[in-house]
Amino acid sequence: MLDPLLVKGEAIGVLITGCVRESAYCEQDLKFTRQLADQLAICIENARLYEKVVQGQREWEETFRALTDPIFLIDLNFNIIRFNDRMDGHETCSWKTGFQGKCHKLLWGREKKCDNCLLEEVYNTGSPAYRRVQRPSGRVLDVFYYPVLNQNNEIYAVIHHIKDITEQVKMEAQLVQSAKLAAIGEMAAGVAHELNSPMTVIIGNAQMLLREGGPAGSPDGLLNDVVSCGLRCRKIIQNLLTFSRQDHQPLAPTSLNDVVERVLSLIQYQINRNNIDIRLSLDQDLPPVSANGHQLDQVLLNFLLNARDALEGLERDREIVISTSVRAGEDGQRWVTTSVEDNGAGIPPDYMNRIFNPFFTSKDTSRGTGLGLSVSLGIAQAHGGTIEVGSSQGEGSVFSLVLPVDPEGEEG
Numbered sequence: 001m002l003d004p005l006l007v008k009g010e011a012i013g014v015l016i017t018g019c020v021r022e023s024a025y026c027e028q029d030l031k032f033t034r035q036l037a038d039q040l041a042i043c044i045e046n047a048r049l050y051e052k053v054v055q056g057q058r059e060w061e062e063t064f065r066a067l068t069d070p071i072f073l074i075d076l077n078f079n080i081i082r083f084n085d086r087m088d089g090h091e092t093c094s095w096k097t098g099f100q101g102k103c104h105k106l107l108w109g110r111e112k113k114c115d116n117c118l119l120e121e122v123y124n125t126g127s128p129a130y131r132r133v134q135r136p137s138g139r140v141l142d143v144f145y146y147p148v149l150n151q152n153n154e155i156y157a158v159i160h161h162i163k164d165i166t167e168q169v170k171m172e173a174q175l176v177q178s179a180k181l182a183a184i185g186e187m188a189a190g191v192a193h194e195l196n197s198p199m200t201v202i203i204g205n206a207q208m209l210l211r212e213g214g215p216a217g218s219p220d221g222l223l224n225d226v227v228s229c230g231l232r233c234r235k236i237i238q239n240l241l242t243f244s245r246q247d248h249q250p251l252a253p254t255s256l257n258d259v260v261e262r263v264l265s266l267i268q269y270q271i272n273r274n275n276i277d278i279r280l281s282l283d284q285d286l287p288p289v290s291a292n293g294h295q296l297d298q299v300l301l302n303f304l305l306n307a308r309d310a311l312e313g314l315e316r317d318r319e320i321v322i323s324t325s326v327r328a329g330e331d332g333q334r335w336v337t338t339s340v341e342d343n344g345a346g347i348p349p350d351y352m353n354r355i356f357n358p359f360f361t362s363k364d365t366s367r368g369t370g371l372g373l374s375v376s377l378g379i380a381q382a383h384g385g386t387i388e389v390g391s392s393q394g395e396g397s398v399f400s401l402v403l404p405v406d407p408e409g410e411e412g
């Protein structure tokens with residue numbers, strides 16, 4: 001006997017019944033198998049539909065779980081119906097039902113509904129709403145509310161989407177800060193430029209007086225002091241001008257010892273003022289590297305300012321050692337290393353692989369931009385070199401700029 005399995009008039013299969021005897025079935029049996037076939041068809045169809053529903057549900061659950069921001073479905077009585085369990089960034093929990101509780105209690109820790117609750121606004125207006133909140137922990141959250149409508153276009157729930165934008169806000173603040181620093185740099189360059197001419201007059205006149213033996217009755221050495229201090233000021237001014245100049249110099253043979261000297265003339269005073277000793281250990285036979293000197297100044301300046309910051313407030317004898325040296329790689333390539341070592345706070349291990357990221361800083365916004373090391377690494381790499389770091393927390397750090405010696409430059 002063959003009975004079609006019919007679903008809405010369409011055959012989805014056949015029920016075959018067989019017997020080895022001849023003329024084994026009567027009309028009664030035929031009726032029975034036909035009924036059986038109808039039941040079977042309904043069962044199969046239900047099973048298929050169920051599978052589809054489950055899969056559809058699974059897809060939605062996976063969609064919500066894939067989102068890293070917390071999302072909640074909240075009904076008109078402030079009950080959380082569903083959520084994707086990303087509240088604390090934990091990845092272990094899955095989207096589940098049966099999370100009992102009111103949103104004001106579970107999300108914001110309040111016994112009563114929040115003042116000027118935006119959920120109510122969404123129910124009343126039918127349009128999405130948004131608010132930025134700052135948590136007591138300091139984290140900044142963007143909270144979005146979207147109405148969920150049923151077939152009759154009535155709101156029956158609200159989707160509550162929370163986005164943690166703490167990092168973004170921090171970055172914006174740092175961008176503003178670095179723009180400010182750029183402006184200060186420009187102003188400093190302007191001031192240096194203005195000071196250049198009066199400095200020339202002061203030094204020139206003092207030298208002239210010196211040649212004539214000085215004004216009668218003036219103590220020895222006074223004029224000499226005026227001249228030498230004037231010369232020092234002029235050097236600082238010139239270095240400041242060179243440093244702040246933005247132009248793209250061509251690469252030229254550059255001595256890292258000169259770079260050290262130049263940068264020190266700019267900030268040695270500031271560092272010494274912080275009761276920090278600077279020791280130099282310069283290799284006098286250092287080969288030149290082919291480089292943009294201004295950019296190397298900047299790298300060294302960043303190292304020194306970071307070292308100064310790392311030493312701040314420490315009780316021990318504070319010291320920075322600047323050293324230059326040459327070393328040869330296995331392939332015969334020679335490298336010039338310029339290191340700045342401090343006995344400061346050191347770098348916590350979990351910061352270590354982030355310190356070169358743009359905008360990563362452990363200092364407060366008014367002091368750190370988080371750009372120093374990322375810019376420095378860019379400069380080192382543009383010169384075919386790199387930056388090496390060693391640090392042990394609580395004991396100090398050493399940052400080394402490693403640059404290749406240009407073989408041709410060496411011969412010349």
Ligand SMILES: Nc1ncnc2c1ncn2[C@@H]1O[C@H](COP(=O)(O)OP(=O)(O)O)[C@@H](O)[C@H]1O
Pocket residue numbers: 302306307310342344345346347351355356360361362363367368369370371372373374396397
């Ligand atoms: N010598 C150092 N000792 C300890 N930590 C350092 C040192 N140099 C850099 N760091 C760490 O690296 C971070 C990034 O440095 P940097 O890119 O120069 O940005 P910034 O100085 O503006 O914070 C610093 O905030 C600090 O945590």
Ligand SMILES: [Mg+2]
Pocket residue numbers: 302305306370371372373
């Ligand atoms: Mg820095």
